[in-house]
Amino acid sequence: MKRRIKHVTVLGSGIMGSGIAAHFANIGVQVLLLDIVPFELTEAEQKKGLTKEDKVVRNRIATENFVKLQKSSPALLYSPKFAERITVGNFDDDLEKIKNTDWIIEVVVERLDIKKSVYEKIEQFRKPGTLVSSNTSGIPIHFLIEGRSDDFKKYFAGTHFFNPVRYLPLLEVIPTPETDPEIVKFYMEYGAKFLGKATVEAKDTPAFIANRVGVFSMMNLLHEIKGLGLNVSDIDKLTGPVIGRPKSATFRTADVVGLDTLVMVANGVRDSKAEANDFNDVFKLPDYVQKMVDNKWLGSKSEQGFYKKIKNAEGKSEIHGLNLDTMEYELQGKTEFPTLALTKAIDKPIDRFKVLIGGKDKAGELYRKSFGALFAYVSHKVPEISDEVYKIDDAMKAGFGWENGPFEIWDAVGVQKGIELAKEAGYEVSDWVKNVETFYKVNEEGQSIFFDQTSGNYNSIPGQEAFIILDNIRKNKTLWSNSGSSIQDLGDGIINFEIHSKMNALGGEVLDGLNRAIDLAEKEYDGLVIGNQGANFSVGANLAMILMMAIDQDWDDLNMAIAYFQKSMMRVRYSSIPVIVAPHGMTLGGGCEMTMHADRVVAAAETYIGLVETGVGVIPGGGGTKEMALRVSREFHSDDVKNNRLRDMFMNIAMGKVATSAYEAYDMGILENHKDIVVVNKNRQIKTAKMLALSLAEHGYTQPIEQKVKVLGRDALGMFLVGTDQMLTGKYISEHDKLIADKLANVLVGGNLSEPTIVTEQYLLNLERETFLQLCGERKTLERIQFMLTKGKPLRN
Numbered sequence: 199m200k201r202r203i204k205h206v207t208v209l210g211s212g213i214m215g216s217g218i219a220a221h222f223a224n225i226g227v228q229v230l231l232l233d234i235v236p237f238e239l240t241e242a243e244q245k246k247g248l249t250k251e252d253k254v255v256r257n258r259i260a261t262e263n264f265v266k267l268q269k270s271s272p273a274l275l276y277s278p279k280f281a282e283r284i285t286v287g288n289f290d291d292d293l294e295k296i297k298n299t300d301w302i303i304e305v306v307v308e309r310l311d312i313k314k315s316v317y318e319k320i321e322q323f324r325k326p327g328t329l330v331s332s333n334t335s336g337i338p339i340h341f342l343i344e345g346r347s348d349d350f351k352k353y354f355a356g357t358h359f360f361n362p363v364r365y366l367p368l369l370e371v372i373p374t375p376e377t378d379p380e381i382v383k384f385y386m387e388y389g390a391k392f393l394g395k396a397t398v399e400a401k402d403t404p405a406f407i408a409n410r411v412g413v414f415s416m417m418n419l420l421h422e423i424k425g426l427g428l429n430v431s432d433i434d435k436l437t438g439p440v441i442g443r444p445k446s447a448t449f450r451t452a453d454v455v456g457l458d459t460l461v462m463v464a465n466g467v468r469d470s471k472a473e474a475n476d477f478n479d480v481f482k483l484p485d486y487v488q489k490m491v492d493n494k495w496l497g498s499k500s501e502q503g504f505y506k507k508i509k510n511a512e513g514k515s516e517i518h519g520l521n522l523d524t525m526e527y528e529l530q531g532k533t534e535f536p537t538l539a540l541t542k543a544i545d546k547p548i549d550r551f552k553v554l555i556g557g558k559d560k561a562g563e564l565y566r567k568s569f570g571a572l573f574a575y576v577s578h579k580v581p582e583i584s585d586e587v588y589k590i591d592d593a594m595k596a597g598f599g600w601e602n603g604p605f606e607i608w609d610a611v612g613v614q615k616g617i618e619l620a621k622e623a624g625y626e627v628s629d630w631v632k633n634v635e636t637f638y639k640v641n642e643e644g645q646s647i648f649f650d651q652t653s654g655n656y657n658s659i660p661g662q663e664a665f666i667i668l669d670n671i672r673k674n675k676t677l678w679s680n681s682g683s684s685i686q687d688l689g690d691g692i693i694n695f696e697i698h699s700k701m702n703a704l705g706g707e708v709l710d711g712l713n714r715a716i717d718l719a720e721k722e723y724d725g726l727v728i729g730n731q732g733a734n735f736s737v738g739a740n741l742a743m744i745l746m747m748a749i750d751q752d753w754d755d756l757n758m759a760i761a762y763f764q765k766s767m768m769r770v771r772y773s774s775i776p777v778i779v780a781p782h783g784m785t786l787g788g789g790c791e792m793t794m795h796a797d798r799v800v801a802a803a804e805t806y807i808g809l810v811e812t813g814v815g816v817i818p819g820g821g822g823t824k825e826m827a828l829r830v831s832r833e834f835h836s837d838d839v840k841n842n843r844l845r846d847m848f849m850n851i852a853m854g855k856v857a858t859s860a861y862e863a864y865d866m867g868i869l870e871n872h873k874d875i876v877v878v879n880k881n882r883q884i885k886t887a888k889m890l891a892l893s894l895a896e897h898g899y900t901q902p903i904e905q906k907v908k909v910l911g912r913d914a915l916g917m918f919l920v921g922t923d924q925m926l927t928g929k930y931i932s933e934h935d936k937l938i939a940d941k942l943a944n945v946l947v948g949g950n951l952s953e954p955t956i957v958t959e960q961y962l963l964n965l966e967r968e969t970f971l972q973l974c975g976e977r978k979t980l981e982r983i984q985f986m987l988t989k990g991k992p993l994r995n
Contacts, residue, residue, distance in 0.1 A: 214361055693715065
C-alpha cells in the first residue's frame with residue numbers, strides 16, 4: 199500500500215522544530231506545530247487580564263516561535279504564504295489531534311526522560327501504523343523506544359535534520375533493530391524525493407555520521423592551531439572556500455552553531471568511550487575552549503566567541519579574533535600563504551588538494567596534518583558508523599557543506615599518499631584501506647561505483663537511477679565543447695548544453711555553443727536541456743565585454759553583440775525541438791532571460807532568479823524586458839488589472855528584485871504555473887528535465903509561432919513618468935536612476951504610441967536593444983559596471 203504524507207505533527211517549536219515544520223509546509227504538507235503550555239503568565243499577559251486558561255496564553259510558546267519562523271532571515275519558507283499550511287497548539291490541549299496525522303516528529307529538549315514522557319503521551323492518541331521519529335542528535339535511538347508498544351517500535355526511527363533545515367540537505371535516518379525495513383525504505387525515499395534531502399542511513403552510534411566526522415575534524419584543528427603558530431583568521435582562510443568548504447570555515451562555523459553545541463557533541467563522543475585512545479584524545483577540550491565555555495563566550499548567541507564585533511576609536515565596527523594565548527580580542531591581519539597562491543589558477547577545489555598538501559609553508563603543514571588525521575579517522579569509522587564509504591562522504595557534503603567528502607579528497611591526493619600523510623600525523627589507517635586502489639570509479643554507464651570493504655568489490659551507489667551526474671558522463675558523452683560551454687549526449691535522443699565559463703557568465707563563446715547545441719538538436723536529436731551542476735546556473739551577461747565596447751565606443755559591435763544575444767534567446771523559444779532550462783542557485787540577468795524563453799523550466803527550489811540589470815545602469819537587453827511586456831499583456835482584462843500588473847512588473851525590474859526561491863519566482867511572473875515545475879532535490883534536476891523534454895517530443899512537439907503583444911503606449915507611460923518624478927522629488931532615487939526607470943517604462947509600454955497597439959516581439963526587441971545601447975553611453979552606467987567588476991577602482995578615461 200502506498201503511504202501518502204498529507205499531515206505532519208511536529209512536537210517542539212524551537213529552532214529545529216520550526217525549521218522542520220517550515221520545510222514540510224514548503225512541499226505542500228499541512229503541519230501541526232505543538233509545544234508546552236507556559237508555566238507562568240508574562241507581564242504583558244497579566245496587564246491584559248489574561249489567565250493561564252486562555253488559549254492565547256496556552257499556545258504562546260508555539261505561537262512566538264511560529265512568528266519567528268516567518269521573520270527568519272534567511273527565510274525558512276519558500277514563500278510567505280506557505281505559513282498558512284502551519285497551525286499551532288500545545289501538548290495538553292491538542293495532542294489528541296495526532297490521531298489524524300500521518301507522521302509525528304519529536305523535536306523536544308535533548309533529555310531522555312522528557313522524550314520518553316512525550317512518547318508515553320503519544321501512545322495514548324496515536325493511531326496504529328502512524329510514523330513516529332525523533333530529531334535527536336545525541337541520544338542513542340534504541341534508548342528512546344524502551345517500554346514502547348510493538349507497533350510504535352515498528353514505525354519508529356531517528357530522523358536527524360540539520361539546521362537550517364531548508365538550506366542544509368542532510369537527513370540522517372537511524373533505524374533500530376525493531377524498525378520495519380519497509381519503513382526505513384520509506385523514510386529514505388520520502389526524504390530524497392519529497393523533502394529534497396540527501397538521505398543517509400546511519401547506524402545508532404554516538405553523533406551518528408556527519409557530526410561524528412565533522413566534530414572530529416574541527417576538534418583536530420582546535421588542537422593543531424597553537425602548534426602551528428596560526429591565528430583563528432588564518433585557519434578560517436585556509437579551511438574555507440579554497441578547499442571547498444563554506445565561507446564560515448572552522449571558527450566562524452563554531453560561532454554560528456554555538457560553542458556549547460560543539461562541546462556537547464565532543465563530550466558526548468568522548469564520554470561514550472566509543473573511540474580508541476588516540477582518537478579519543480582529539481575530542482578532549484583544549485584549555486582555551488574550556489575557558490571560553492566557562493566565560494560563556496559561546497559565539498553568535500552570546501555576541502562573542504572566536505570572533506567579536508568591537509567599536510574602534512572612530513566608532514566603526516570591526517571584527518576582532520580571539521588571541522588563543524592571551525585570551526584577548528584583537529584585529530587580526532591578513533596572512534599571505536605561498537601555497538594558496540599556487541592554486542589560484544585551479545578552478546575546482548578537488549583539483550587543488552595535491553598542490554595544497556605539497557606546500558612548504560605553514561599552510562602546507564596544516565593541510566598535511568589535518569588531512570592525514572582525517573583520512574586515518576574515517577578509515578576506522580568504516581564499518582563502525584557506516585558500512586559504505588559513500589555514506590560518510592554524502593553526510594559531510596550535505597550536512598557540513600563540504601564540496602567533497604573525505605574519501606573523495608583521499609582519492610584526489612592518491613590512496614597511498616593519504617596513508618603516508620596519516621603516518622606523518624601520527625596515525626595508522628585501518629587495514630582494509632591498504633588493499634584499495636581507489637575508493638571510487640565511474641562505470642561504463644556513467645554511474646559512480648565505490649569500493650565495498652566487506653566484499654572487496656566495487657558496487658554501484660544506490661539511487662543513481664534518479665540522477666544524471668554530468669561529471670560522470672563528460673568524458674565519454676561530450677559531443678562538442680569550447681572554452682565556455684559544452685554539449686553532452688544524455689541518451690534517448692536528448693542532449694544537454696552546459697555552461698562552464700567563469701561564474702557561468704554568458705559571453706560570445708557561450709552563445710556560440712548555445713546556437714550550435716540548438717542546431718545539433720534540430721538536425722539529429724529530439725530535444726535539448728540547458729543545465730549545469732555548478733554552484734549557480736548563471737550570473738548573467740559578460741559585463742567586462744560590454745564595458746570595454748562601451749568605453750571604446752564600439753557601438754556597432756555592441757549593437758551586434760546585443761542583437762546576437764536576443765536572437766539566441768529567441769531561438770531558445772522558437773526552435774523546432776523542445777528546450778528545457780534547468781536553473782538553480784543564482785540565475786541573474788541573462789540567465790533569467792534564458793530561463794524565461796524556455797519551452798518549459800525545471801527549476802531547483804533553491805533558485806534565486808531575477809532581472810538585475812538596472813543595478814549596473816541598463817535595462818534587461820536579452821529579451822527580458824520584451825518578455826515581461828508580453829507576459830503582462832496576457833492579463834489585460836480591465837484597466838485596473840492593466841495598470842496594477844504593469845506596475846508590478848515595472849517595479850520588479852526597476853528595483854532589480856531577485857526571487858528568494860523558485861516559488862517566489864512564480865509570484866513575480868518569472869516562472870509560469872501552467873508550464874514550469876519545481877524540484878526540491880537539485881540532484882534530480884537534469885534527469886527530470888531530460889524526461890520532460892522526451893515527453894514533449896514523444897507527444898508531438900511543434901515549433902511555436904511568434905506571438906503578438908498588446909502594449910499601452912503613451913497613457914501608461916505618463917503613469918510611470920509621474921511616479922518617477924515623485925520618487926526623484928522625494929530623494930528616493932537619483933537622476934540616473936530616474937533616467938533608467940523612464941527608459942525601462944518606455945520599452946514596457948511599447949514606446950511613444952498614441953494608443954494601445956498590437957506589436958511584434960521583434961518590435962519590442964529593437965526598442966529594448968536601442969534603449970540598452972543608449973544607457974551604455976551614460977558615464978554613470980559605465981562607472982557602475984566598472985565598480986561591479988573592479989570593486990571600486992576608478993574608471994579608465
